[in-house]
Amino acid sequence: MSMYVAGSINWTAAHAEQGMQLLVRSITQEALGIRTFELVHPHRNALPAFEAGAHVDVQVPGGPVRQYSLCNAPAERYRYLIAVLRVDRGRGGSTGMHQHVDVGDLLEVSAPRNQFELAGVAQRHLLIAGGIGVTPLLAMVEALSARQADFRLVYCTRSIDHTAFTDRLEEHLRAGRVSLHHDDGDPTRALDLLALLARQEDGTHLYCCGPAGLMQAVKNATAHWAVGSVHFEYFAPSSASTAPADGDGFEVRLARSGGSYHVPPGRSIIDVLRANGVACETSCEAGVCGTCRTPYLEGTPLHQDFVLTSQEQTKFVLICCARSSSAVLVLDR
Numbered sequence: 001m002s003m004y005v006a007g008s009i010n011w012t013a014a015h016a017e018q019g020m021q022l023l024v025r026s027i028t029q030e031a032l033g034i035r036t037f038e039l040v041h042p043h044r045n046a047l048p049a050f051e052a053g054a055h056v057d058v059q060v061p062g063g064p065v066r067q068y069s070l071c072n073a074p075a076e077r078y079r080y081l082i083a084v085l086r087v088d089r090g091r092g093g094s095t096g097m098h099q100h101v102d103v104g105d106l107l108e109v110s111a112p113r114n115q116f117e118l119a120g121v122a123q124r125h126l127l128i129a130g131g132i133g134v135t136p137l138l139a140m141v142e143a144l145s146a147r148q149a150d151f152r153l154v155y156c157t158r159s160i161d162h163t164a165f166t167d168r169l170e171e172h173l174r175a176g177r178v179s180l181h182h183d184d185g186d187p188t189r190a191l192d193l194l195a196l197l198a199r200q201e202d203g204t205h206l207y208c209c210g211p212a213g214l215m216q217a218v219k220n221a222t223a224h225w226a227v228g229s230v231h232f233e234y235f236a237p238s239s240a241s242t243a244p245a246d247g248d249g250f251e252v253r254l255a256r257s258g259g260s261y262h263v264p265p266g267r268s269i270i271d272v273l274r275a276n277g278v279a280c281e282t283s284c285e286a287g288v289c290g291t292c293r294t295p296y297l298e299g300t301p302l303h304q305d306f307v308l309t310s311q312e313q314t315k316f317v318l319i320c321c322a323r324s325s326s327a328v329l330v331l332d333r
């Protein structure tokens with residue numbers, strides 16, 4: 001049996017920046033097209049702690065960097081568990097994980113980051129998952145269950161064969177804290193969101209992760225909910241991320257270094273800065289991870305990310321995807 005030594009390594013900010021090489025200890029087929037990858041430290045050291053809702057960046061062998069939510073219990077320090085749905089016509093990350101990663105391989109993994117945290121003020125938690133979007137919510141189920149909080153998970157999939165983690169959810173299914181909804185691919189059998197939301201009491205916080213259609217439906221149905229009580233985790237860019245036309249582009253200025261660069265249509269701020277020798281830290285480059293968050297001082301950004309709250313948008317911009325409706329956008333860097 002392997003030994004895991006909690007606290008035997010002092011993870012610092014530098015470690016977090018550098019990422020880690022983690023060993024693939026096991027791979028499990030969880031449902032149709034879904035595999036979990038159990039990642040541990042090669043010397044069985046404890047891993048950096050994470051909170052429910054966190055994700056890590058994984059360097060897919062020979063492919064892109066992809067973000068995957070951690071779906072094991074946050075109290076577990078000896079492993080990270082990620083689940084990957086194979087999408088054959090995707091951007092290459094999931095097929096790379098399914099085809100090129102084996103037990104015993106080492107993967108480059110970042111420290112956990114969290115933009116989908118449980119709200120400390122919530123009296124009740126309603127979790128709505130669609131398909132592989134269940135992964136961050138599964139960690140939430142573990143965390144909420146451990147603290148005996150009031151929660152309910154509604155997990156929507158096409159069929160029972162497409163439903164992962166039923167073994168881990170079994171006890172909660174029996175207790176009525178988790179319910180499954182299968183639509184068999186028929187849109188007319190989609191979850192009755194309005195009926196579900198009509199039963200929610202004041203003080204409930206809602207967390208949703210799933211396909212763009214489900215997220216949009218939840219967004220529409222909760223438009224009247226209190227600000228800050230509905231939380232989304234976007235795990236892939238939707239069509240909404242299509243760059244808007246901005247004429248001839250705009251100018252980006254760096255307040256501290258004094259640089260000034262033209263950002264033409266079709267190129268991102270990051271592209272332009274890098275081309276001019278300005279180092280930029282990024283990960284997803286799709287507006288879903290928050291790594292490129294940058295404060296701005298002047299101008300009117302056209303935000304196109306899935307991360308910033310409307311309050312944060314008044315101060316920060318994600319420069320991998322944002323554009324500008326003003327002629328000049330001044331960044332505080």
Ligand code: FES
Nearest residue numbers: 283285290292320
């Ligand atoms: S790099 Fe991920 S949001 Fe910009």
